[in-house]
Amino acid sequence: MGRVSAVDVISLLKSHRSIRKFTDEPIDESVLTDIVAGALATATSSNLQGTTVIRVRNPETRAAIATLAGGQTYVETAAAFYVWCADLHRSAVACDMAGGDFHDGMTEHFVIAAVDCALAAQSAAVAAESLGLGICYIGGIRNDPAQVTELLQLPEQVFPVFGFCIGHPDQDPAVKPRLPLSVTLKDDVYDETNDRAGIEAYDEQMRAYYSERTNGKLDRTWSADMSALLGKESRPFMKDYLEGQGFATR
Amino acid sequence: MGRVSAVDVISLLKSHRSIRKFTDEPIDESVLTDIVAGALATATSSNLQGTTVIRVRNPETRAAIATLAGGQTYVETAAAFYVWCADLHRSAVACDMAGGDFHDGMTEHFVIAAVDCALAAQSAAVAAESLGLGICYIGGIRNDPAQVTELLQLPEQVFPVFGFCIGHPDQDPAVKPRLPLSVTLKDDVYDETNDRAGIEAYDEQMRAYYSERTNGKLDRTWSADMSALLGKESRPFMKDYLEGQGFATR
DSSP states (O other): OOSOOEEEHHHHHHTOOOOOOBOSOOOOHHHHHHHHHHHTTSOOGGGOOOEEEEEOOOHHHHHHHHHHTTSOTHHHHSSEEEEEEEEOHHHHHHHHHTTOOOOTTOHHHHHHHHHHHHHHHHHHHHHHHHTTOEEEEEGGGGGSHHHHHHHTTOOTTEEEEEEEEEEOBSOOOOOOOOOOHHHHEEESSOOOTTHHHHHHHHHHHHHHHHHHHTTTOOOOOHHHHHHHHHSSOOSTTHHHHHHHTTOSOO | OOSSOEEEHHHHHHTOOOOOOBOSOOOOHHHHHHHHHHHTTSOOGGGOOOEEEEEOOOHHHHHHHHHHTTSOTHHHHSSEEEEEEEEOHHHHHHHHHTTOOOOTTOHHHHHHHHHHHHHHHHHHHHHHHHTTOEEEEEGGGGGSHHHHHHHTTOOTTEEEEEEEEEEOBSOOOOOOOOOOHHHHEEESSOOOTTHHHHHHHHHHHHHHHHHHHTTTOOOOOHHHHHHHHHSSOOSTTHHHHHHHTTOSOO
16 A cells, blocks of 8 residues: 555545455554544634544453444454544633633534534545545444543543544445435525435435345335434433533533 | 546645635536535435535625625635535435434434534545645634525524635645644543643744744734633524524434
């Protein structure tokens, strides 16, 4: 793997798929550091730099996170595993150092930090993929954010948004179709006149996609997935957890 | 500008700076569409695809947004301007189409959609920059999310997270230094033993950076910036706005 690898970014983006099976091949430490350094040069609101990246090396911690994330074993087996955190703690410390009086709990500050964190992580994803590496976001760490907080010894004002596996791919999954741009890209106003038709067309596309990959065994649509996802409570502890961690109370 | 432009992504990331002055040169519509299509192929939690991109073409709308964002005239003058929205409305419609009962207000769903949106936008940023274009996120649209919601006719469950200018750069600003990795990248646990020393070193670096760019007129540090940002209420209407829009009530 070359460190300098020139790619066409848009083609790279369109070929994204999550990788959940990795070879044993390690990644040079200098490459990993460079990916994170590139990611942390990403745009940040008001220069807050509301992102902290925790490289989890301890095998026991990785095993615990793999389990709490729902048995995602690649959290243990990927060449490297990170937890990306939205961090207001550090900037609160800086505020204090400059004689300011940190106003905790502002919902706007939470939005800033969470967005900062996601922007930076996606830069890391593109960087990794540009080098031929595979990545997988692990939203499953939010199954038990309190335990993750304890494992990583996160102070208040730090929120573990997602995990992030990176390694050499040992699988070559298909790219999953996405909703048509007629639905997701709009002009001037949120006109949803054609959305249902677009969703129906996508449902059929996804039905064929799943059927093809299971020899016709799986009859599944995007709408059904959304019904399963949104038609019930989802991590109902999240609001209390975030407020307990000092976020978004006002 | 070539459509296919091979770049070293990590170098590209490290050279990021926001562009706030653009030439009049337009961008091919096919290139703009390709950037958005690439962005919407980004990883998404549970395939929610919680992102809607609104291309704002109407000059009056762009002028209104430039004003409410605090007089950011490049919102009007950039070759293209987008508002990136976290969208649970569309997936709620799909949930309904599949016979589900959308559980609104879940904080976890808000986190998913906001993160989805930011991940996708950052892919667009890297794609644009890989083509030699410049971008600028406009968090200032959150100065008045209610007005943006009205201007773009956003339904409930849609949150305009940030604006996004894209165009041919007509300036060449310096890359702003970032916090040292000794502070932002941690091993295994959130050990902040050396954070204050790292912040102090960064403060001196930023003081020199600002001084150099203002012939010594500006004496400014990151800590002071954080004190100004976090040492007061910030968009105190955000919690009520989001709840009114159907987000994060439980």
